[in-house]
Every structure is written in structure tokens, then in C-alpha cells.
Amino acid sequence: MTYERNTLHVDMAEVWEKAYKQALTTAPGEQAEYLLRTIGPRVASAALGLADARQLKAWSRGETVPREHAVLGRLSLLYRVAYAIAETQGGTVAALFLRSSNPQLDDEVPLMVLRKSDSEEVQGRLLAATRAFLEG
Incomplete structure (x- = not known):
């Protein structure tokens, strides 16, 4: 797919705004489910500082919610970054972005x-860093 620079900029601005709004309005359990589905349990749990994906999966099923403010903040930020990249490049690219230098x-x-x-x-x-990646 070929984009003109102005079209790409407008699309990226819309995606960036949508990612921001989604991160503010999406419940933590739904964010966890999205991350599990989009970037995978290993990348998501590693980014959140969890030993494994069991806690993340429990959040996605609504069994528990993140209780620590720091974890909740990381969850929301990870969701925002992954959402913005996945919407334009796909979940595989979002996971690669998160794992790459x-x-x-x-x-x-x-x-x-x-x-x-x-x-x-x-x-x-x-x-x-996410915006620089998206704007290429």
C-alpha cells in the first residue's frame, strides 16, 4: 500500500489520538485481553514485570484486577503503545517493536x-519512541 506523506500523517494522528482515548477508557481486564491477543503473553507479561502470564490472564477473565498503581500504569502505557502500532502495522510488529533495541x-x-x-x-x-517509529 502506498501513502502520500500528508495522508500518512493524518492517519497516524488519528491512530495516535485513538490509542490515547482507548488507553483512558478501556478497562484493565479488556486491556489485558487485548495485549494477550495482540502481542502475546510472554511479551506482555515481561513488559509488565510479571513472572509469567497467569496474573495477566486472570485480569483478562475478570477474576482479579491489577492492585498496584505501578502495574496499572504500566498496563495502560503498554496497551497504548501496542494499540497504536498494532492498528497500523499489526500485532507481530508491535511485539517486535517492544522486544527490539x-x-x-x-x-x-x-x-x-x-x-x-x-x-x-x-x-x-x-x-x-513509538511516535518516531510510527511516523517513520
Whole structure:
């Protein structure tokens, strides 16, 4: 598919805005389900700092909800990033983006940046790296 630069910019702006709104309005259980389906349990649980996907799967089934503020923040930020990329490039690309060294993050891996930090501290950096990737 070929896009003109202006068309691509408009589409990306719409996707970016939609990802922002979805991250604010989608319940944590639905976010967990989306991440499991889109980027997979291993990438999602690693980015969230979980030992495995059992807790994430429980959230997606509505059995429990994330209780820690830090985990809830990481979940929302991960959802926003994955949603924006998956809507334009697909879930496989979103998972690859999260697992790959990123020059916008001083060659750190996005999922590790999110995993080892408070989401509020790294939100700007991760969103800027995501936007740079999307705008190509």
C-alpha cells in the first residue's frame, strides 16, 4: 500500500489520538485481553514485570484486577503503545517493536524500559519512541 506523506500523517494522528482515548477508557481486564491477543503473553507479561502470564490472564477473565498503581500504569502505557502500532502495522510488529533495541531509547529495549521503571517516569520517552517509529 502506498501513502502520500500528508495522508500518512493524518492517519497516524488519528491512530495516535485513538490509542490515547482507548488507553483512558478501556478497562484493565479488556486491556489485558487485548495485549494477550495482540502481542502475546510472554511479551506482555515481561513488559509488565510479571513472572509469567497467569496474573495477566486472570485480569483478562475478570477474576482479579491489577492492585498496584505501578502495574496499572504500566498496563495502560503498554496497551497504548501496542494499540497504536498494532492498528497500523499489526500485532507481530508491535511485539517486535517492544522486544527490539530502539535508537530513540539509547538502544534500550522498550519492554525493559517499561518493566524496570515507573510508567510515569518513562511515559514521555516511550511515547516519543513509538511516535518516531510510527511516523517513520
